[in-house]
Amino acid sequence: xxxxxxxxxxxxxxxxxxxxxxxxxxxxxxxxxxxxxxxxxxxxxxxxxxxxxxxxxxxxxxxxxxxxxxxxxxxxxxxxxxxxxxxxxxxxxxxxxxxxxxxxxxxxxxxxxxxxxxxxxxxxxxxxxxxxxxxxxxxxxxxxxxxxxxxxxxxxxxxxxxxxxxxxxxxxxxxxxxxxxxxxxxxxxxxxxxxxxxxxxxxxxxxxxxxxxx
Numbered sequence: 078x079x080x081x082x083x084x085x086x087x088x089x090x091x092x093x094x095x096x097x098x099x100x101x102x103x104x105x106x107x108x109x110x111x112x113x114x115x116x117x118x119x120x121x122x123x124x125x126x127x128x129x130x131x132x133x134x135x136x137x138x139x140x141x142x143x144x145x146x147x148x149x150x151x152x153x154x155x156x157x158x159x160x161x162x163x164x165x166x167x168x169x170x171x172x173x174x175x176x177x178x179x180x181x182x183x184x185x186x187x188x189x190x191x192x193x194x195x196x197x198x199x200x201x202x203x204x205x206x207x208x209x210x211x212x213x214x215x216x217x218x219x220x221x222x223x224x225x226x227x228x229x230x231x232x233x234x235x236x237x238x239x240x241x242x243x244x245x246x247x248x249x250x251x252x253x254x255x256x257x258x259x260x261x262x263x264x265x266x267x268x269x270x271x272x273x274x275x276x277x278x279x280x281x282x283x284x285x286x287x288x289x290x291x
Contacts, residue, residue, distance in 0.1 A: 082157065084108040087128060087136040089115045090278035090285065093147050094135035096241035100151060102270035103237055104158040114285045147238070148183040152176070155234035163234040171228050178220070178227050179235045182242065189213045190251050214252070221257045225264060240265020 084101060088094045088110045101108045113119040113134060120132045129136045129145045136145045137154070144153050155164035165171040185207035192199050193210055207213040226232045227239060243262040246252040265271065 080107075081140065082107060083139075084154070085111055085138040087111045087113060087125070087134050087138075089113045089120065089134050090281040092134050095274060095278055096238055097135040097137070097147065097150055097154070099241060099270050099274050100154055100163075100234055100237045102274060103163060103234075103268070104154060104161040106154065106158050106161075112281070114288060116285045117288060146183065148179055151179055151234050151238050163232070163237075165228075165231075165233065171231065171233075174228055175233055175235055179238060181217075182235075182238055185213050186217070186242070190246060194249075194251050218255060218257055221261050224257070224261070236265055241271070 084106055086094065086097060086101065086108050088098060089112065092115065098108075098110075113125060115134075119125060120134065126132055128138075128143065131145070133145070135147060135150055136143065137150055138144075139153075139157065142153075144150050152164075155161070159166070165175050189199075189207040189210045191197075199205055199209060202208050220227060223229055226236045228235070240262055243252060243258050244266050247254050247258060247262060252258060266275070
């Protein structure tokens with residue numbers, strides 16, 4: 078890999094950025110971490126708000142390109158390192174379904190989860206971006222039941238995104254522990270890349286908590 082491919086990942090442990098770091102590991106991509114201590118509020122300081130005005134991670138910098146939004150980052154990185162085989166090519170029949178399920182994460186899954194977590198009354202089904210929670214989750218269950226991955230036998234970057242998401246959302250009880258979800262999350266989080274980053278996150282999170290408490 079050349080330095081022109083090197084990625085800077087704006088990062089905080091045990092956050093949405095964890096999935097992006099796992100993806101970078103799966104891709105074999107060269108990257109550097111720009112770590113933010115969210116427990117100390119560093120993501121709300123002017124230096125980082127100049128990177129992402131929303132004060133959210135992940136964000137990546139690749140040369141002159143600055144990319145925010147987890148969905149965009151997933152697509153961008155997998156396309157940047159096609160040799161890893163985690164993204165269907167433009168002329169691959171799986172390209173459309175691949176993009177569909179990545180977009181589904183940001184457009185339907187996360188809005189539904191936040192409404193449920195906050196115990197908010199959902200919008201009428203005709204106005205809701207995700208129809209309703211049960212319909213949104215049912216579509217995922219039906220797709221994953223074809224398994225073992227979202228696109229059947231082929232693992233893609235979409236599975237890294239979703240595997241980490243299911244791990245955390247089931248842990249916090251936002252998504253029910255249905256067998257198909259549990260098996261899928263276990264399959265993805267048993268991979269060496271996740272295991273490495275999960276261990277590193279535990280150590281980094283403890284350091285951040287100590288700094289914030291000190």
